[in-house]
Every structure is written in structure tokens, then in C-alpha cells.
Amino acid sequence: MHVIEAQGLWKTYGKGETEVVALRDVSLRVSRGEVAALLGPSGSGKSSLLTTLGLLQFPDRGSVRIGELEAVIEGRLRVDAARVRRERIGFVFQKANLIPFLNALDNVLVAFEINNRGGREARQRAAALLDYLGLADRLAHMPDELSGGQQQRVAIARALAMEPPVILADEPTxxxxxxxxxxxxxLFRRVAHERGTAVVIVTHDHRTLDAFxxxxxxxxxxxxxxxHPSAAPAH
Ligand SMILES: Nc1ncnc2c1ncn2[C@@H]1O[C@H](COP(=O)(O)OP(=O)(O)OP(=O)(O)O)[C@@H](O)[C@H]1O
Ligand SMILES: [Mg+2]
Structure with a gap:
């Protein structure tokens, strides 16, 4: 079974002269452990699709399934979107968006705390995740003491914290x-293959395509x- 299944998505913004059709009958399936790239020119609808898959906005028509949850059916939300996002979806954006007054470890801990899973075990898991991402010696650093790449790795650790079955990343690099x-x-590839996460990444960067x-x-x-040029799914 696919972890993400979107069927017949339509999304229109605005009305009349300002109307823009951002999604036209879009269907997409992503399996366990699959890393999918989403390419296309500026304004083609990539972010619209990603935010629709992530239940950050809703389509006019079409459905979205996340795991066994029929989240959107014929354009209508059928679940607690905030809860599904919190528990099942890790988001990574172009900018790391770390909380500036929390250190690296505490930024990752936030993801546990909003799910009421704080405490000592969460601290250990957050530290282990940062270690996994090569930041073991940066736990106490504040965001402005980290390089851009390190900040982005903290953001990825935060997205991975709840071990979500789905990761959605909009131009993370x-x-x-x-x-x-x-x-x-x-790193996304390793996470997907080791943990069975379904990953969708918007990218402009053709140099990284062999990671998908x-x-x-x-x-x-x-x-x-x-x-795919080197068509050989790793699962
Ligand atoms: N909130 C909105 N209100 C009105 N129009 C919007 C809104 N969001 C996106 N659009 C329009 O929908 C189209 C698709 O936008 P989207 O952001 O999905 O493109 P994109 O492929 O992510 O582009 P980019 O590569 O520049 O990020 C664009 O024409 C955009 O102007
Ligand atoms: Mg975009």
C-alpha cells in the first residue's frame, strides 16, 4: 500500500481575472521508503501540491490519503489536520525556521513537546537524532552560531523527531x-531507506537527482x- 496517495487534485486560487489554476487533476502515489523528486518551473504548482499533501491547505476537488487515513475526500477534510500534521508529517522548508532563542537540542525537543512527549527520553532521542545528522558537538549551539547547512540539519532532525511516516520538503537545499x-x-535517502519513510522533495537542483x-x-x-535516468528503486 502507498503511504501517500493523492487522487484527482484540483486547486484554484482567486476569482475572475486573478484566477490561477495551480493543480489540474493531479494524482500522485509514494511508497514506503521511496524518495520522490518534484521538479518544475517557478509557479508550476509544486508548493501548492506539497502543502495540499501536507494538509496545510485543501484542494477544491480530489482526495488525499496518508497511510490508512482518508484525510481529504472529494475536497473535504475528514480528519483533525493539525493532529495529522503533528503526528505523521515532517516538514522541511527552504529556510530552517529554527526558534532563535533555543539551542539546537531544544529546537528538536519542541517537536516532542507539542505532542506531549517531552521529558528525559525525548531529550535522549533528540540528542541521538542530532548525532545521526552529524551534529553531536553542536547540541548547545544557538541557531545563529550554526552554519546554514547545520541549521538545515537541525530542521531535518526536528522533522524526523516523531518518526513520521511522511516527510515533505520544499527546496530544502x-x-x-x-x-x-x-x-x-x-540524508533523506538514508532516512527513507532505513526507516521506511515516504519522502517528497521539491527541488530545482538537477545535480542531486540521482538521490531520488x-x-x-x-x-x-x-x-x-x-x-528515472537510473531507474532502480531501492525497495
Ligand atoms: N495563496 C495564493 N493565492 C493566489 N495565488 C497563489 C497562491 N499560492 C500560489 N499561487 C499561484 O499558484 C501558482 C502555483 O504556485 P506555487 O507556489 O505552487 O508554485 P511553485 O511551483 O512552488 O513555484 P516556485 O518554484 O516559484 O516556488 C502560481 O501561479 C502562484 O502565483
Ligand atoms: Mg514553491
Whole structure:
């Protein structure tokens, strides 16, 4: 069974002269352990699709299933979206968006605390996650004492904290140089393959494409699944 299944999504913004159709009958499936790339020109609807999959906004038509949860059916929300996001979806954005007055460890702990899972065990897991991401010696650093790539890794640790079955990332490497971008992409790949997480990443960066199992391209609201150059899914 697919971890993410979107069927027939339509999304229109505005009305009349300002109307923009951002999603046109978009369907997408992502399996356990699959890392999917979402490519396409600016304004083609990539972020619209990602935020719709992540229940941050809702389609006019179509449905979204996350695991066994039918979250949206024919454009209508059927679950507690905030709860599903908190418990099942890890988001990573272009900017790390860390809380500036909390150190790296406490920024990751926040993800446990909003799920009422704080405490000593959470602290240990947060520290272990940061260690996994190569930041063991940066736990007590404040965000402004970390490099862009390190901040982004803290944001990824925060997204991974609840071990969500789904990770959605919108240009997570936009602020990073080529080597760091590849490192971050490999990291998502490792997480997906080791933990069975379904990962969807919006990227402009063709240099990192070999880190993906599947490649989808958006153009003017239409999604196309393109054959992968090195077509060999790792699961
Ligand atoms: N909240 C909104 N209100 C009105 N129009 C919007 C809104 N959000 C997006 N749009 C429009 O919908 C279209 C798709 O936008 P979207 O942000 O999904 O594109 P994108 O592929 O993520 O682009 P980029 O690569 O620049 O981030 C664009 O034409 C955009 O102007
Ligand atoms: Mg976007």
C-alpha cells in the first residue's frame, strides 16, 4: 500500500481575472521508503501540491490519503489536520525556521513537546537524532552560531523527531552549496531507506537527482511522472 496517495487534485486560487489554476487533476502515489523528486518551473504548482499533501491547505476537488487515513475526500477534510500534521508529517522548508532563542537540542525537543512527549527520553532521542545528522558537538549551539547547512540539519532532525511516516520538503537545499546539498539529499535517502519513510522533495537542483527513486515534473498545474535516468528503486 502507498503511504501517500493523492487522487484527482484540483486547486484554484482567486476569482475572475486573478484566477490561477495551480493543480489540474493531479494524482500522485509514494511508497514506503521511496524518495520522490518534484521538479518544475517557478509557479508550476509544486508548493501548492506539497502543502495540499501536507494538509496545510485543501484542494477544491480530489482526495488525499496518508497511510490508512482518508484525510481529504472529494475536497473535504475528514480528519483533525493539525493532529495529522503533528503526528505523521515532517516538514522541511527552504529556510530552517529554527526558534532563535533555543539551542539546537531544544529546537528538536519542541517537536516532542507539542505532542506531549517531552521529558528525559525525548531529550535522549533528540540528542541521538542530532548525532545521526552529524551534529553531536553542536547540541548547545544557538541557531545563529550554526552554519546554514547545520541549521538545515537541525530542521531535518526536528522533522524526523516523531518518526513520521511522511516527510515533505520544499527546496530544502536551496540555501546550501553543491556538496552540502548532496549531503542533505543523501540524508533523506538514508532516512527513507532505513526507516521506511515516504519522502517528497521539491527541488530545482538537477545535480542531486540521482538521490531520488522517482521523478515527477509539474508544468502549469499538471503533474507528469518521468522515467528515472537510473531507474532502480531501492525497495
Ligand atoms: N495563496 C495564493 N493565492 C493566489 N495565488 C497563489 C497562491 N499560492 C500560489 N499561487 C499561484 O499558484 C501558482 C502555483 O504556485 P506555487 O507556489 O505552487 O508554485 P511553485 O511551483 O512552488 O513555484 P516556485 O518554484 O516559484 O516556488 C502560481 O501561479 C502562484 O502565483
Ligand atoms: Mg514553491
Amino acid at each position: 536551496a540555501a546550501l552549496d553543491g556538496r552540502r546539498s548532496r549531503d542533505v539529499m543523501q 527513486d522517482t521523478v515527477h515534473e509539474m508544468e502549469d498545474g499538471v503533474l507528469r511522472t518521468t522515467p
